[in-house]
Amino acid sequence: MLLKLHDRLGLRTNPPIFFTTAGFIALFTLSFIAFPTQMEGVFGAMAQWIITYFGWFYVLGNALFFIFLVYLAASRFGRVKLGPDDSVPQYSGVAWFGMLFAAGVGAVLLFWGAAEPISHFANPPYDGVEPQSDRAARDALAISNFHIGLFMWVILTVPGLAFGYFTYKRKLPPRVSSIFQPILGEGIHGPLGKMIDALAIISTVFGLAVSVGLGALQINSGLQILYGVPYVGWIQAGIIALVTAAGITSVVAGMDKGVKRLSYFNILMAVALLLFILMAGATRTVLMGTIESAGYFLMRLPEMMFFNDAFADTGWIGSWTVFYWAWTVSWAPFVGLFIARISQGRTIREFVIGVLAVPSIFVMFWIGIFGMNAFDIERNQNGQLIENVVDKGDIPAALFEFLGHFPLFEFVAPFTVLVITIFFITSIDSAALTMDAIANGHEDKAPKRQRVFWALCIGVVCAVILVTTGDSGLDILQHVIIVVGFPVFILGFLQMWMVIRALREDAGEVAPMRTRQWKQVIPAEEYRRRAREDFSSVQEVVIRPEFEEGTEPEFEARVPNTGQIRAVKADSKTEKSSSTSAE
Structure with a gap:
């Protein structure tokens, strides 16, 4: 029945994965429309339960992800390529970074770049730190770099590495289930594999829906400040509709014509905005503070990695760290497959260092420039950012409240709205392409209607949540993503194990490292x-x-009682004679 319907719709995908995902999304949206109050209560209670009893699990998990990546990059496995041994990178370094930055994370910087530092500056999470003090300012920048920079990319790098190895080295279908091939074997094509892939697509839809929802709230705030546009649900739904329509247009254009071009354009606009804030603000203080904050962040990193707010138990971990990790892991399958796709031909060491270090360094400059200027506005210009953003809780308006203290606001604010909009267009674009690949099981050309469908799903879920929940939209978005992200976070532990197991199966013991070709x-x-x-x-x-x-790897084996060494095929009883003497 499903197969017949699938064929009548002109689709070319996996029917169980497609219809399971579509059915869940339809059920969720209809339930929110019919029973908004009850759904708010259910997701709120589930999110609070996860935060209360498993907040520590998120903190510990991300610390272990980081340790795993550092070990893998430093080990001999760091030389293994994500692809055939003779493959070369498909994209230049500049293009690679541009697409990495545009894969949903640039929008995060624009939403939280000024809001998070000023929030922690006003309400420090650590015991004994006086609000609005120098220590509070240093901690605020370090925490923001921790949340938005290095450790957000840690969560994205683990599935990206797993996708890169199993999709482009072992040449398995570009699905999350393929990562579990070492233990599932042919079961990746069975019911369990399909369930894993459906979960990955659902989490991506909801993760991107949260991102687009935050963007809609921010854009609406900017339009209200600039032009007096009402800050209401139907306006936000209209913004979502326009962004989704633009994303669909880019989706139809494809990877190189759509995502690549928009990414280039977007990163240039973001850098231009960053340079303007640097030059028009307290430049000397900002540069000094940015450099100092980088060192302070590295010094405090071990403590922040394991900070659980165990003694004060204020709930700060749930509101900030757990939300960030759950949100990030929900769209990690999409970003992971996307960055794996654009990283073919790079070694594991290049991949880990590039994906962790380059965006993190950029984030340090961004947070330093925005955060230090926010502190200067609050301390020296009576800017009232704390009153408007923290006390009133108007986080979506934080960026535009911040920009209001700089010259050329009438020009800079609309420019910023455009940058935000393009970031979300590229997020929808790349997510739709990636979800379609997971549903298809291949990255070859497929009917464009499939990619359009996934883009529409993101927009519909986001619009329904915001319109039905009203003023509590931001809180509900956070609750939904904490619930959806929890099972995906658990899969991250298994992904680490699968990568190590696969590398040990495929790798030889002698340099240069030879691996099986799949x-x-x-x-x-x-x-x-x-x-x-x-x-x-x-x-x-x-x-x-x-x-x-x-293409089996070889290892050196000493022949007993002969003093000779022979090259032996792994998983094979055949040997190659060698005249090499042990002496």
């Missing part, structure tokens, strides 16, 4: 479709994971 795997249903259309098109692909003969 044949391209596509889902069985796609194999059958291609075979019916043109049988020659399936000659180079397989349904079950299979490595190419003759």
